[in-house]
Amino acid sequence: MDYKSIAKKIIDLKNADLVLRDKLVKSGQLSEGYNEEMKELHNINAKTLNDIIDTIGYPTIDKVGKEANEATWLVIQHSIGQPVFMKKCAELLESAVSENKADPKYLAYLTDRIAVFEDKPQLYGTQFDWDEYGNLSPNLFDHVTKVNERRKAIGLNTLEEQTEIIRKQVKNENQSPPTDFEKRKKEIEEWKKTVGWIK
Structure with missing residues (x-):
């Protein structure tokens, strides 16, 4: 091969x-x-x-x-x-x-992404999206202390530190939140159903 x-x-x-x-x-x-x-x-x-x-x-x-x-x-x-x-x-x-x-970090990111698409809480807090206040915030996760313990176990920084990094990054890239938050949220839910993430 x-x-x-x-x-x-x-x-x-x-x-x-x-x-x-x-x-x-x-x-x-x-x-x-x-x-x-x-x-x-x-x-x-x-x-x-x-x-x-x-x-x-x-x-x-x-x-x-x-x-x-x-x-x-x-x-x-x-x-x-x-x-x-x-x-x-x-x-x-x-x-x-x-x-x-x-690398276990890759598994953490992938399992979190699947959890988010299936409307389940993420375990490592690796997935972020725009919130209603126009900030990038972690998607739903189970408990911040547990999340930080799991992150530490595989060599990731804290969720708080990561949030700061992510927000800085989008600022540097001149990314801006969606103009209509509710419309975008609805579109994402529709898309998840269409491709088969949720029923």
Whole structure:
């Protein structure tokens, strides 16, 4: 198996994603709902990665190296219109983490993202969204003390520190909250039903 060329392919998927994100940030389109071009790219990337996973199993550090392993997680994390694929990957990633072949931080981010889409509280507080006051805040989580304990156990900073970092980042990127918070909230709920995250 030519893991080297597979690793390159995965890194290329990640780079295409980041280039498009950068373009959307610069044009001020990132906060305006789920961009069509981005949605299309995320779905194509997910399909390509799914084919790779079906061929070699989860792209662990020992197979594809650290950079492609991280790129794998980013592609999965962004494949938000593919609930079945994301959940399949979460299981595979859990096994990889238990065998020390992937970073537990990636699993934390992925399980939190799935929880948010399924309207469940997140365990690590890694997922953020605009609140009604126009600030980026963590999505629903179970309990701040427990969240911070879990974060510390896998080498993450506190939720309070992370909130500060995230808010600074969006300010630097000139991102602004949605003009109609309630409308956006409704659109997200509709989208979650359409793609199959919730009934």
